[in-house]
Amino acid sequence: MEEMITPYELPEIKDHSFFFIDQRIATHIExxxxxxxxxELYHVIHGHGNRIAGDTLQPFSAGDVVLIPPSMHHYWQYAPTSADNDGCIHYLMVAFSHSLITRCIEVFPELRNRLTSLTFPVNALKYGLESSRVICKMLSxxxxxxxxGRLSAMFRLLPVIFNSSDHILAGKPMQIERDVRRMQQICAYVMAHYVxxxxxxxxxxxxxxxxxxFCSYFKRCKKMTFSQFVTQYRLNTACELLKHSQKQVSEIxxxxxxxxxxxxxRVFKELQGMTPKEYRKRNI
Known part of the structure; x- marks a missing residue:
């Protein structure tokens, strides 16, 4: 598993204080x-799949906006079938060092007034509909x-992403490196074999x-049984197929x-509060 977790250096851009990219690539290149x-502030424009962030495995789809803290392991696994007609997925991403924030707070009182009392998140965050709408507009x-112009926009963006309360948990860091490797190995195995x-x-x-x-370890780390975890992952995947494919419920x-x-x-209705057909109607 060691080789699966890759330290990754963002491309150095000369004379720039942060990294911004509008990326259209084939799914296997990501x-x-x-x-x-x-x-890392990441906005999915086209494509869907599954994301690992820290200890959490979640599906993602177009429109999602997620903030991932420094040094958190993560992976955006796009479904090949979600690519566009050119075989590409599409996202916007801003990456910036924490020192950028601290330097700006030191130099610019206007930004300091908005961020100085802030407790920066240690968890990955997925923004809600309203915050996502605002952030998507700013990134576009x-x-x-x-x-x-981008630097000026960055000054406006930072307070939005760090002061927003409109978000849900998208991943927690795992403090013990061995647990990081083990839990991500489990997630990778489930992603490859859940069928x-x-x-x-x-x-x-x-x-x-x-x-x-294993049962004791998994329950301690995830607060659920492994069987519950696999069932939830399968249902999350089913939800994405109901939203993004024309497959019949029986096929899914x-x-x-x-x-x-x-x-x-029965399991779908128990955990989602509605039948698969009702879910599809509400998400078309």
Whole structure:
């Protein structure tokens, strides 16, 4: 698993204080599980898939805006079928060092007044609809600006992303490096094998533990059983397929690892509060 977590250096841009990119690339080119010493503000324009951030595995889709803290392992895994007609996905991303914030606070009283009493988040955050709308607009405007215009826009962007209360948890850092590697190995295994039955013996063996120790470890780290985790991941994937594909409910049931349509419908309604067909109608 060591080789799966890649220290990643953002491209150095001469005479710039932060990194901004409007990226359209093929899904297989996107960086694998990695970390870097910078805040990352990421806006998905086209594409969907699954994201690892710290200890958390979540689906993502177009329109999502996420803030990932420095040194947190993360991976945006785009579904190949979510690419556009040119085979590309599309996102906007701003990455900036924490020292940029502290230097600006020292130099500019106007920014200091907005940020000086702030406690910076240690968790990855996914912004809600209203904050996402504001941030998306600001990032899109930055895309059409020259360097000085982007710097001015950055001064306006920082208070928005750090003062917003309109967000949910998208990932927690894991303090113990061994646990980081182990939990991300578990997430990667689930992402690769969720279509099939994953036994406790298989996943325990994958991470070098016996079954009993694995169950205790996983419950301690995730506050749920491994079976609950896999079920939730399958349902999250099913939700994305219901929103982004024309597959029948029965097809989706088997595509995400359930072997019985009535059972799938029952579990889906129990955890989502509605049937798969109702969910699709509400999200079309």
């Amino acid at each position: 960086a694998k599980l990695h970390k870097h010493d910078a805040w 405007q930055m895309n059409d600006m020259d360097d000085l 099939h039955t994953i036994t406790l013996n298989e996943i325990a063996s994958e991470v070098g533990m016996n079954r009993s120790a 049931c088997f595509a995400v690892g359930f072997n019985d349509v009535p059972h799938f419908n």
